Amino acid sequence: MAQRRRTSGLSLRAGMTVGLLGGSFDPPHGGHVHITREALKRFGLDRIVWLVSPGNPLKEQGPAPLGRRIAAARAIMDHPRVIVSDAEARLGTRYTAQTLEALTRLHPGVRFVWLMGADNLTQFHRWEHWRAILDTVPVGVIARPGERTGARRSRTARMYRSARIAGRAARLLPRADAPAWCFINVPMADISSSAIRARGDWAQ
């Protein structure tokens, strides 16, 4: 029987520079909006896609239903160059390495950049096939309160020291060959989904 061909649901043109901000968005908040606006400007990206994850492979407790998180994300992130997407659910991928393999295959010629907050750089070496991720796409890291030292000392930052692009040259990142990564210092927003959940403002 012929296998159904999966699509990402994303409409992207070859040559575009596209940031991918993966997250649980459980719930989405002003910190996500803030880093998205900063990343659009600082990395000079044509688009940013919010990849709303079916579930973070490192988190034990499942998030709120995907449809609810997507609807909340669309309500908070209203920008003509930002797309809120369920691509991982469509593609059936959970791990970032798998997602990137599928997206780069389905969208040849698109210059993807993986985006993440500094907290994720600190533990990046625990991700599945983390070195393959760094060898596939450039990575943009955005400052997050309390994470500067951990990120700077992280295994990834140390091992990939020579692949680092200075923050003042951030606009070069999307067209750099992997491995390449860049840490940008931005005005920081001390907001997290876990703090919002702890206040009971996003009941499951």
Ligand SMILES: Nc1ncnc2c1ncn2[C@@H]1O[C@H](COP(=O)(O)OP(=O)(O)OP(=O)(O)O)[C@@H](O)[C@H]1O
């Ligand atoms: N305030 C923030 N500043 C910088 N980066 C952030 C901020 N909030 C979220 N991010 C980044 O956005 C991405 C998606 O974050 P996520 O959806 O996990 O939200 P979170 O607030 O980190 O959630 P939780 O508190 O449950 O861990 C991650 O790369 C994370 O580092």
Ligand SMILES: O=C(O)c1ccc[n+]([C@@H]2O[C@H](COP(=O)([O-])O)[C@@H](O)[C@H]2O)c1
């Ligand atoms: O691939 C992995 O091993 C992996 C481990 C931890 C997190 N991630 C991805 O990192 C993004 C941020 O995750 P989270 O849960 O902190 O919002 C999201 O896209 C996850 O799928 C990916």
